[in-house]
Amino acid sequence: MERTLIILKPDCVQRRLIGRLLLRFEDKGLTIVGMKMMRVSRELAERHYGVHQGKPFYPGLLDYITSGPVVALVLRGPRCIEVSRALMGKTFGYEAVPGTIRGDFGLSRTYNLVHGSDSPESAETEITLYFKPHELLDYDTADAKAISRPDEL
Numbered sequence: 424m425e426r427t428l429i430i431l432k433p434d435c436v437q438r439r440l441i442g443r444l445l446l447r448f449e450d451k452g453l454t455i456v457g458m459k460m461m462r463v464s465r466e467l468a469e470r471h472y473g474v475h476q477g478k479p480f481y482p483g484l485l486d487y488i489t490s491g492p493v494v495a496l497v498l499r500g501p502r503c504i505e506v507s508r509a510l511m512g513k514t515f516g517y518e519a520v521p522g523t524i525r526g527d528f529g530l531s532r533t534y535n536l537v538h539g540s541d542s543p544e545s546a547e548t549e550i551t552l553y554f555k556p557h558e559l560l561d562y563d564t565a566d567a568k569a570i571s572r573p574d575e576l
Contacts, residue, residue: 430495430553
């Protein structure tokens with residue numbers, strides 16, 4: 424079963440949208456297997472966004488993600504990365520279609536509410552940056568059999 428890292432960014436927390444965004448992921452059928460509210464240190468931000476080092480937006484990205492509390496979570500489910508990225512919508516809120524998180528709640532290029540891993544490889548790398556193995560739970564939900572069939576994965 425696939426996993427992904429999701430970060431509800433400082434603008435999401437500041438706008439009190441945590442519950443509404445969590446509901447989107449859960450309503451779709453994804454399972455939260457790890458979650459914590461935290462502040463991202465500069466060191467963690469540099470490790471997480473290191474692939475963007477040297478790009479013009481890098482310093483602002485670091486300032487933004489470290490500017491306030493975030494909620495980091497690990498979701499699990501079939502095609503979890505693809506599904507969660509579709510739920511989030513395009514990166515820039517003004518380009519995201521209505522019905523997506525950014526399309527419904529975003530307007531900015533910078534304040535884009537949520538981060539989601541873009542591949543299984545980056546998901547595993549990012550998850551280990553934010554969570555220790557014992558902080559992730561392995562459990563089944565009562566409705567799992569009604570959400571997806573194993574032969575559809």
